[in-house]
Amino acid sequence: MKKIFYLTLISFHFLTAQEKSKILYRNEVVTITNKSKLEIESFIEEQREIAKSKNVEEYSINIPYDNFSEISNIKGASINPVTNKKTKLSQYEISTNELKSRDIFYSDNKYKHFDFNSVVDKSKIEYSYKIKQNEPRLLSYFTFQHELQMVASKFEIRADASVEIGYKLFGENQDKVVFTQTKEGNTNVYTWTAVNVPAFKEENRSLNYTYFLPHVVYYIKSYTKENQKEDIFPDVKHLYKWYYSLVKEVNKLDQTAVKNKTLDLVKDKTSSKDKAKEIYNWVQQNIHYVAFEYEMGGFIPRDAASVFDKKYGDCKDISNLLNEMFKYAGIESNLVWIGTRDKPYSFSDVPTPLVNNHMITAVKIDKQRYFVDGTDSFCPFGFPSAMIQGKEGLIGIAEEEFVIEKVPVVDVKDNKLKVDLKLKIADNSVFGTSKIELSGYEKSHFLNVLAANKQKEDEILKNGMARFNEKIEVETIDVNKHEYENKETTLSYNLKLDGWAKKIGEKIIVKPILLAPFKEYIIDLKERKLPIENDSKFINEFNYIYEVPENYQLEFIPENSKKENETLSYEIAYKKDKKNLVVSQKIILKKLLIETNTFESWNSVVSELTQQYNQSIILTKK
Structure with a gap:
């Protein structure tokens, strides 16, 4: 969508001089x-x-x-x-x-x-x-x-x-x-x-x-x-009237190729949801996002047949193509004008183009509306793109009919990073294998990063775990992206942490928590004045199985620990048997926005979490 600029450009660079202008x-x-x-x-x-x-x-x-x-x-x-x-x-x-x-x-x-x-x-x-x-x-x-x-x-x-x-x-x-x-x-x-x-x-x-x-x-x-009297924008009804006038005449070219491709895609699908998912995935894979903002071209979609033929377009173009393909498949579909989370306005506050900067498509299947954004190449069907969560969408139903609906915020349980580690302790090191599973936005974000940096894919794969522990060394074993399948992306590694175990006489001391999200992520209460925005809510889950070294036994393990507030929670638990120590670690980020009035309680949870990361187990010779 066309961006409307403030008349004087505000650059918002950081000023470093002590004396201010x-x-x-x-x-x-x-x-x-x-x-x-x-x-x-x-x-x-x-x-x-x-x-x-x-x-x-x-x-x-x-x-x-x-x-x-x-x-x-x-x-x-x-x-x-x-x-x-x-x-x-x-x-x-x-x-x-x-x-x-x-x-x-x-x-x-x-x-x-x-x-x-x-x-x-x-x-x-x-x-x-x-x-x-x-x-x-x-x-x-x-x-x-x-x-x-x-x-x-x-x-x-x-x-x-x-x-x-x-x-x-x-x-x-x-x-x-x-x-x-x-x-x-x-x-x-x-x-x-x-x-x-x-x-x-x-x-x-x-x-x-x-x-x-x-x-x-x-x-x-x-x-x-x-x-x-000539109305321009007395209310959102007239904003929609203008928007509708811009899109009602767009698809005038021969749409036969679009229709035939759609029917071919859905010929073996029996449910409307499966048909919609097949169309969406095809557009994600084959239509490339290229932004155009030239005069009314910033508001009017290009013909669906043209976008289909050229295989690229901006948000309006891709939404228009999706809308036509869904209709050819017999699915109720509508164009949606929407503002991303960069926009603080609602349609009732500002019934003008300033309220929105994006276009998507909405499909209605079995009385449920799904917001579909074809500009995100790996966002799962059924998920809105992360940048429009919680925002109002102006859904065009017919020339005189529209509805405004709020896009849902994706539930935290649907965005998950899960890591299973099987580990051994020897020669002052911890080593073993890990398997990572990514779902929801965690999956789509990872795949988008890989797609945008194909020449650095090996580096990204190797450094994926380093954000939680920079000392860790990894060797990639296997990658299953499952880009457009209803499966998690999975990554398998060999890993090693030299110097992570300390041998003192008859004892071995090890910090069992290897991966430490939010470690020391303390908000400076004096300096920080604005809330902190997150792309999504998510769960991080880490499960460690430590094989107890031969001729050693567990002398000490930390107590279980958990704490939560309205924004963040963690839970760490330890369980031992004759051969293994099992450590489970779960962290949940609950809010898209960390408000300033929650900074103290955030710091309290992070402080205790960081203390838990510093806890050690002690093994002693039998």
Whole structure:
């Protein structure tokens, strides 16, 4: 789906200088006039005080836009702090560049770039520009927070009285934003102001910044022309009406090849679920994801026959092909507009294209709806892709009919890493064999990593267990990927840990827990300010069978241990017999989001878990 960019690019690099720069003011005025057609133009101006001239990134400016908008009247200057002399920005210093992303093959996203010359410590820089928005459905938002402190900011909409505006404030620090609405003649004026909003610091593995930055989303509900009301986005019904208008005419080419392939795929299948799975797996294996975001091509799927023939497409293209193939197989199927977990909005909050950035397909079989995302090459049928768990989907049923349903979050028991180890102790080492089984997202993530790094497959296989213990040495014995089968991916290894056993006189001391997820994963309560996002909930299960060395017996084993909170749990148990020691270790991550108010209880569980990893068994000679 087409991405809608905020008008000033926020790079969110980490600032390393001790002395921080400031945004002294940032103002934007959006003027909406209703003449022969709606005309929308914004004027943006900003001034910054640059603490250190070495912080070049702070006076390197990027202004994104696309083919739906036009940038003009870029002006700027740097101001010397001693002489107050202005050095104006030359038009020759302004470049136009393609805004590239590793996730997008081709798009119309661009940006204007310029740097300021003659900047010294404590210089001020100022710049302004205009942007004309040519598509009234693709308005965006204004944010009152930045990676630099925002001393003052103002956002203003000046709209003809015949234009009805919609708006909603999102994010944190909303108490710092003051709203007023006034009228000047035939113009409605909506104004939001904020002062002294602190700098925002991005943190690893957190939610998208739009969850936190205070920002106002604005859009046009309707306008009146010659006493005739024209609706744009007064509600989600009209958003769906627009979306439907974009897809209703797409499949006009000859679909015979698509139909014949579908019928061939399902000819030996008796149940609708088996048919759907066969079609989905074929698309996963044969249609390659390539993202296109060019003008309306960012919203309109390409013809199913064309995608089938070329064997590639973006999310809309793949969803459209799946939708047609499911229908040819006699399965109820519908297109779904959806936002990934990067989007903090619901359709009721924001009935505009800003709420979603993705398209999938939904099939209904025996009264159960399955959300199908063909862009994930190894996601099992029946699972939504991980990035849309818990999100609202706008499901198109017919021209005047749609439903909004929330995509389920996959149950923790369906995402599992299980490791069975058979081990011996000798010569200060622990060695033996292991078998790993991966299911659900654990399986699909592993297969996606392998597929994206085929030249490094051996290295990935060998290092797969090193994330739990970097000292472990492994030799791959067997790999059964079972990519599109209803079976776990299985990996078999020989393994060895030199120096893991210590022989002291008549005794051998060994730490029996070899694999240690979340070891010392303590959250810094002073530094960490944002919640931690996980791709999925999952279970890690490790079962160790230690063969007791000949002429030795177990003198000491640790006590069983378990602890849990609302986010994390673990259980470690020991069982011995005449020949073996059996150790079971289970860890469950229960939440997609580790909220800040659970950090202390998280640390408490992790601290005890880490202590258990350091426990030892003692063997003594008979």
